[in-house]
Amino acid sequence: MTMKRIFKPNFKKAENAAIELHSIAKTKELPVKVRKMDKFFDDLTIKKYSWYAKEWEMTLEEVIEYLGSDEGCCFYLKQFDSYLILYNENIDTNERIRWTIAHELGHYMLKHNTKSKRAILGRGGLSDEEYDMYEKEANCFARNLLAPPVAVTNLNVFSTDSLIHICKISLEAANNTYNFYDNGFRMGKTYNTTSKIGRQFSGFLNKVNNNKRCDNCEMNFSIKNSNYCVVCGSGNISHNYLIKGEDADMIYPGYATNGNHKPITCPRCENEEININGNYCSTCGFYLLNTCTNNLHDQSCTDDPMPTNIRFCPYCGAQSTYYYNGLLVNWEQIKFPERNKEDPFASNNTPIYISEDELPF
Numbered sequence: 094m095t096m097k098r099i100f101k102p103n104f105k106k107a108e109n110a111a112i113e114l115h116s117i118a119k120t121k122e123l124p125v126k127v128r129k130m131d132k133f134f135d136d137l138t139i140k141k142y143s144w145y146a147k148e149w150e151m152t153l154e155e156v157i158e159y160l161g162s163d164e165g166c167c168f169y170l171k172q173f174d175s176y177l178i179l180y181n182e183n184i185d186t187n188e189r190i191r192w193t194i195a196h197e198l199g200h201y202m203l204k205h206n207t208k209s210k211r212a213i214l215g216r217g218g219l220s221d222e223e224y225d226m227y228e229k230e231a232n233c234f235a236r237n238l239l240a241p242p243v244a245v246t247n248l249n250v251f252s253t254d255s256l257i258h259i260c261k262i263s264l265e266a267a268n269n270t271y272n273f274y275d276n277g278f279r280m281g282k283t284y285n286t287t288s289k290i291g292r293q294f295s296g297f298l299n300k301v302n303n304n305k306r307c308d309n310c311e312m313n314f315s316i317k318n319s320n321y322c323v324v325c326g327s328g329n330i331s332h333n334y335l336i337k338g339e340d341a342d343m344i345y346p347g348y349a350t351n352g353n354h355k356p357i358t359c360p361r362c363e364n365e366e367i368n369i370n371g372n373y374c375s376t377c378g379f380y381l382l383n384t385c386t387n388n389l390h391d392q393s394c395t396d397d398p399m400p401t402n403i404r405f406c407p408y409c410g411a412q413s414t415y416y417y418n419g420l421l422v423n424w425e426q427i428k429f430p431e432r433n434k435e436d437p438f439a440s441n442n443t444p445i446y447i448s449e450d451e452l453p454f
């Protein structure tokens with residue numbers, strides 16, 4: 094008597110394999126850099142179909158025919174005991190390419206080639222049940238890799254739209270992912286940020302969940318409990334989950350620092366010999382850290398140093414010490430430079446652009 098093998102996808106295993114890959118890659122933010130995942134393994138290389146075509150002097154059509162897929166494949170090379178993930182870079186969207194690579198990484202991480210004893214996983218030679226099992230596991234893996242549940246379900250805005258923009262996945266994948274995690278919630282599943290994988294994404298979650306965008310000056314910044322725009326002082330700020338906003342975001346310059354909000358040169362007298370331990374300029378005596386002026390008056394607000402481009406306190410809306418002392422120009426002069434061409438009182442103080450990393454907090 095022969096026993097019929099039962100092929101049932103193991104979703105828990107696929108989910109854990111994605112967590113394992115995030116742990117190996119020390120992923121801290123989204124979107125996940127799937128194309129670069131091969132650098133963490135000695136036996137894995139990720140290449141485009143065009144590379145393979147050139148290498149073997151084949152046409153793209155021949156590559157598709159040979160690999161049995163017009164999207165991608167995970168190829169086990171027995172002679173080298175290593176894996177080659179190939180993806181068709183001509184697929185119409187970047188989002189679909191990302192999913193394909195993540196899916197193939199699933200086959201790699203879950204050792205499907207070994208299990209199926211196939212150099213290339215394909216329908217050929219496998220029963221439908223067995224093939225479908227590998228495919229379902231690889232898709233589950235891809236979902237958990239590109240949209241880690243602990244990261245996306247703990248976003249203030251968990252929606253199909255936020256999944257599309259934050260995870261860089263297609264609308265179809267975002268819909269499926271959203272419904273899948275949402276069903277999980279209904280069944281009592283929780284994704285705790287205190288887990289190991291949760292802690293990996295905690296900085297990212299803080300940043301996204303506290304991110305605001307000003308409707309007035311279009312500044313994008315991430316400060317917890319902020320009530321006012323740090324550049325124009327407007328209370329008209331709204332939550333915005335796109336950290337590095339799109340092109341519409343304005344960059345408002347401040348002064349170059351050595352990383353702890355302390356400027357490299359004194360913004361008032363341009364003295365370069367700033368004592369790293371002291372907070373006052375040794376030449377003109379200026380307090381070098383940008384803080385809330387309300388705190389200077391009556392200690393009613395925070396004395397935390399703020400980035401050097403901040404003009405208004407995010408908590409109370411008072412002017413910052415830099416802005417109060419005329420060291421930063423009004424936001425409108427940056428947003429609408431053509432307006433102050435004829436203005437004889439416009440500041441001729443040209444602030445230094447600070448690095449991307451310092452903007453905003």
Ligand SMILES: [Zn+2]
Nearest residue numbers: 196200228231
């Ligand atoms: Zn597959």
Ligand SMILES: [Zn+2]
Nearest residue numbers: 307310322325
């Ligand atoms: Zn503003």
Ligand SMILES: [Zn+2]
Nearest residue numbers: 359362374377
């Ligand atoms: Zn000075």
Ligand SMILES: [Zn+2]
Nearest residue numbers: 385394406409
């Ligand atoms: Zn304040």
